Amino acid sequence: MPDYHDPRQNRLLAALPADEYARLAPQLELIPLALGDVLYESGIPMHHVYFPTDSIVSLLYVMEDGASAEIAMVGNEGVVGISLFMGGETTPSRAVVQCAGHAYRLTSQVLKDEFDRVGGRRSGALHNLLLRYTQALLTQMAQTAVCNRHHSLDQQLCRWLLLSLDRLSANELVMTQELIANMLGVRREGVTEAAGNLQRAGVIEYRRGHITVLDRPGLEARTCECYAVVKREFDRLLPEENAL
Amino acid sequence: MPDYHDPRQNRLLAALPADEYARLAPQLELIPLALGDVLYESGIPMHHVYFPTDSIVSLLYVMEDGASAEIAMVGNEGVVGISLFMGGETTPSRAVVQCAGHAYRLTSQVLKDEFDRVGGRRSGALHNLLLRYTQALLTQMAQTAVCNRHHSLDQQLCRWLLLSLDRLSANELVMTQELIANMLGVRREGVTEAAGNLQRAGVIEYRRGHITVLDRPGLEARTCECYAVVKREFDRLLPEENAL
DNA sequence: CGCGATAGGTGCGACAGCGAACAGACGCGG
DNA sequence: CCGCGTCTGTTCGCTGTCGCACCTATCGCG
Numbered sequence: 389m390p391d392y393h394d395p396r397q398n399r400l401l402a403a404l405p406a407d408e409y410a411r412l413a414p415q416l417e418l419i420p421l422a423l424g425d426v427l428y429e430s431g432i433p434m435h436h437v438y439f440p441t442d443s444i445v446s447l448l449y450v451m452e453d454g455a456s457a458e459i460a461m462v463g464n465e466g467v468v469g470i471s472l473f474m475g476g477e478t479t480p481s482r483a484v485v486q487c488a489g490h491a492y493r494l495t496s497q498v499l500k501d502e503f504d505r506v507g508g509r510r511s512g513a514l515h516n517l518l519l520r521y522t523q524a525l526l527t528q529m530a531q532t533a534v535c536n537r538h539h540s541l542d543q544q545l546c547r548w549l550l551l552s553l554d555r556l557s558a559n560e561l562v563m564t565q566e567l568i569a570n571m572l573g574v575r576r577e578g579v580t581e582a583a584g585n586l587q588r589a590g591v592i593e594y595r596r597g598h599i600t601v602l603d604r605p606g607l608e609a610r611t612c613e614c615y616a617v618v619k620r621e622f623d624r625l626l627p628e629e630n631a632l
Numbered sequence: 633m634p635d636y637h638d639p640r641q642n643r644l645l646a647a648l649p650a651d652e653y654a655r656l657a658p659q660l661e662l663i664p665l666a667l668g669d670v671l672y673e674s675g676i677p678m679h680h681v682y683f684p685t686d687s688i689v690s691l692l693y694v695m696e697d698g699a700s701a702e703i704a705m706v707g708n709e710g711v712v713g714i715s716l717f718m719g720g721e722t723t724p725s726r727a728v729v730q731c732a733g734h735a736y737r738l739t740s741q742v743l744k745d746e747f748d749r750v751g752g753r754r755s756g757a758l759h760n761l762l763l764r765y766t767q768a769l770l771t772q773m774a775q776t777a778v779c780n781r782h783h784s785l786d787q788q789l790c791r792w793l794l795l796s797l798d799r800l801s802a803n804e805l806v807m808t809q810e811l812i813a814n815m816l817g818v819r820r821e822g823v824t825e826a827a828g829n830l831q832r833a834g835v836i837e838y839r840r841g842h843i844t845v846l847d848r849p850g851l852e853a854r855t856c857e858c859y860a861v862v863k864r865e866f867d868r869l870l871p872e873e874n875a876l
Numbered sequence: 877c878g879c880g881a882t883a884g885g886t887g888c889g890a891c892a893g894c895g896a897a898c899a900g901a902c903g904c905g906g
Numbered sequence: 907c908c909g910c911g912t913c914t915g916t917t918c919g920c921t922g923t924c925g926c927a928c929c930t931a932t933c934g935c936g
Contacts, residue, residue, distance in 0.1 A: 449778045452857055457781045459774040474767040475760055476869050480861050481774060516719055523718040526770060530703040530725060533777035534693045537701045537817040541893075564913060573781040575894060580914060596902055596913055613696055617724050625720050784922075808883060819924060824884060840883055840932055878936095885930075892923090900915075906908090 393418055395492045397441035399465045399626065400521060405513050412502060412514075416492040421445070423562075427468055427483040434478070436493040437469035443489025444555050446571055449481045457536070457573030458548075460528045461486065463555025465622060470522050472496050473503045486571065487556060487563070520625045527621040535614040536573070544572055545582045546611035549592070553601060554619065561599045586610070637662055639736045641685035643709045643870060644765060649757050656746060656758075660736040665689070667806075671712055671727040678722070680737040681713035687733025688799050690815055693725045701780070701817030702792075704772045705730065707799025709866060714766050716740050717747045730815065731800060731807070764869045771865040779858040780817070788816055789826045790855035793836070797845060798863065805843045830854070 395416050396402040401409065421427075421443045428434040430450070438445065445468045447459045459481055462468050468491070471479045505512050528551075535544055548571065552561055565583060569576040583599075586592045591606040592599055601607060608615070639660050640646040645653065665671075665687045672678040674694065682689065689712045691703045703725055706712050712735070715723045749756050772795075779788055792815065796805055809827060813820040827843075830836045835850040836843055845851060852859070 447774075449774060451778070451782065455782055457778045459777055471767055473763075474770075475764040476767040476865075479767070480771055480865060519717075520719040522766070522770075523715055523720040523723070526718075526766075526773065527724055529770065529773045529777060530691075530693060533703055533773060533780055534695070534701045534817075536777055536780040538695065538699055566913075573778075576914085577895090577916085578893060580916085581893095584915075594914095621720075621724060810883075820883090821885080821925090822923065824886090828885080838884095880935095881933090883930100883932075886928085888926090890924080890926105892921105894919105894921080896918095898916085900913105902911105902913075904909100904911090906910105 393441065393490060395439065395441070397464055398439040398467075398492065399628075400467055400517055401439055401492070403513075403517055403626070408502065408513050412494065412498070415494055415498045417494075419491050419493050421485045421489055421491055423485055423488045425485040427485070428478075430480050430482050431478050434469050434472060435496050437467050437472055437496070437499050438483075438491040438493045439467050440464055440491040440555075441489065442556070443485060443491055444487040444552060445491075446484050446486040447479075447481050448484050448571070455573065456570050458571040459532060460525055461551055461555065461571075462525075463552075464557075465555060465626060466521050466525065467518065469496075470518070470525065472499060473518055474522065486567070487552070487561065517626075524622045524625045528618050531614045531618050535612060539612040539614065541572070541574055541578050542582045542585060542610065543612040543614075545579065545586070546607050547615040548572060549599070549601065550604075550607055550611060550615050551618065553604070559601045559604070562597060563599055564597045637685065637734060639683065639685070641708055642683040642711075642736065643872075644711055644761055645683055645736070647757075647761055647870070652746065652757050656738065656742070659738055659742045661738075663735050663737050665729040665733055665735055667729055667732045669729040671729070672722075674724050674726050675722050678713050678716060679740050681711050681716055681740070681743050682727075682735040682737045683711050684708055684735040684799075685733065686800070687729060687735055688731040688796060689735075690728050690730040691723075691725050692728050692815070699817065700814050702815040703776060704769055705795055705799065705815075706769075707796075708801075709799060709870060710765050710769065711762065713740075714762070714769065716743060717762055718766065730811070731796070731805065761870075768866045768869045772862050775858045775862050779856060783856040783858065785816070785818055785822050786826045786829060786854065787856040787858075788818075789823065789830070790851050791859040792816060793843070793845065794848075794851055794855060794859050795862065797848070803845045803848070806841060807843055808841045 427438055427445060440463050444461055444463045446461050448456050449459055450456045468483050471477060502514050565579040566576045569579045591603045592601050671682055671689060684706060685708050688705055688707045690705050692700050693703055694700045712727050715721060746758050809823040810820050813823045835847045836845050
């Protein structure tokens with residue numbers, strides 16, 4: 389994790405053409421995100437969209453009885469607050485910081501103006517980029533649903549670790565088993581056991597809230613197809629080098 | 633189910649202002665949909681979007697081993713083929729006709745032209761409507777994920793029946809338990825048992841592929857919160873009477 | 877009107893994940 | 907460097923769903 393900060397560490401912002409980026413850059417506000425911060429709450433209108441750089445934000449649904457489940461996660465490949473440009477203003481879920489770090493944010497008004505802006509050409513790059521990202525997010529949610537239905541906790545843990553790693557470009561996560569259990573919507577003991585299996589197999593190592601991945605291919609071999617499907621779709625929809 | 637056909641039986645089309653509807657109407661093609669028809673296949677570019685009127689289409693993810701799970705369902709409140717306007721062209725899922733009926737379709741090009749059309753501002757009604765619908769669909773997927781994680785088969789069956797009924801404006805479904813099991817991603821026997829419970833309680837009645845709902849409030853009482861969350865979100869995002 | 881295919885019903889062993897309760901162990905703050 | 911709070915490990919009985927095997931009932935078709 390670099391010490392300096394640049395909005396272009398976020399892949400969506402990085403993919404904007406120079407003119408659009410130039411219009412937005414002065415409006416981007418760097419915000420530190422602490423573990424557990426809530427960026428928005430179910431049903432409450434949000435005022436900003438957040439472009440994470442070195443943080444991860446989870447979209448979490450919290451049920452009436454307090455149980456929870458992660459619906460999707462957002463890191464430097466995406467943006468938190470799609471309902472602002474999709475037109476709904478709110479969602480029935482909560483956005484919680486899962487890995488501390490930073491994000492750049494825009495006010496809702498600035499985002500909407502740029503989203504709806506009609507340049508000389510018909511489609512603004514931001515407009516297209518955000519819609520494509522939304523489709524990728526959709527795939528992530530769909531796959532979460534499928535995975536919840538069909539795959540074992542062990543597989544799901546692997547998927548979750550891999551998705552997190554991809555979004556941090558790191559091989560260590562600061563994350564207790566309790567937190568992971570909340571995200572996956574399972575018991576903490578279940579995570580202990582699944583993580584124990586991985587540890588015994590030499591795939592990961594952890595000590596009190598620090599998980600280090602030793603053998604990434606090992607993780608990939610143990611996870612279900614869901615991880616690959618999501619990754620492939622993100623890569624397809626959001627090429628590394630866009631209209632730069 | 634009426635004998636005549638009118639594109640405005642689809643709520644999205646019905647919500648379009650007169651001028652936009654007038655542009656599209658001549659391009660709408662009425663298509664009969666038979667049970668099991670596949671509107672599009674995972675990863676294959678689609679050429680039309682479908683606006684169901686008296687049919688239901690399921691978005692299904694089929695796994696490598698053949699197991700499947702429904703991700704969302706689309707009826708007269710929506711449209712099949714959002715990836716056309718979202719920009720991805722394909723999705724990793726399959727769209728299958730779950731209840732036979734009809735849909736109007738547009739070619740991908742006509743849809744995109746209207747979607748991107750800029751009348752002074754970008755905000756064509758179709759553009760906004762489709763994005764709001766997409767957000768509603770997103771909620772449906774998210775809730776499917778949550779429901780798969782936390783709720784019992786009995787509850788899920790109730791949710792599924794209610795969602796289907798809402799999309800048909802009927803109280804009878806033509807649907808075998810085997811099919812339902814495929815949608816929910818569970819065993820057929822599980823559905824038999826859950827349906828048996830409902831039948832014994834006098835909530836539904838069925839005979840060989842025909843399910844009749846006798847006591848809708850009873851269903852609502854037995855389902856989990858997921859149904860209400862999805863319904864509320866659809867009602868909020870897609871008001872009955874729009875900019876007509 | 878009767879046959880065959882298809883839909884629905886049942887029983888049983890296996891097992892993953894749950895809920896609760898508790899024991900160790902690490903590491904931060906004082 | 908000590909102690910306590912937090913995080914992790916383990917146990918046990920329980921329940922819901924699975925996977926399989928097999929049977930029965932119904933409907934539609936010839």
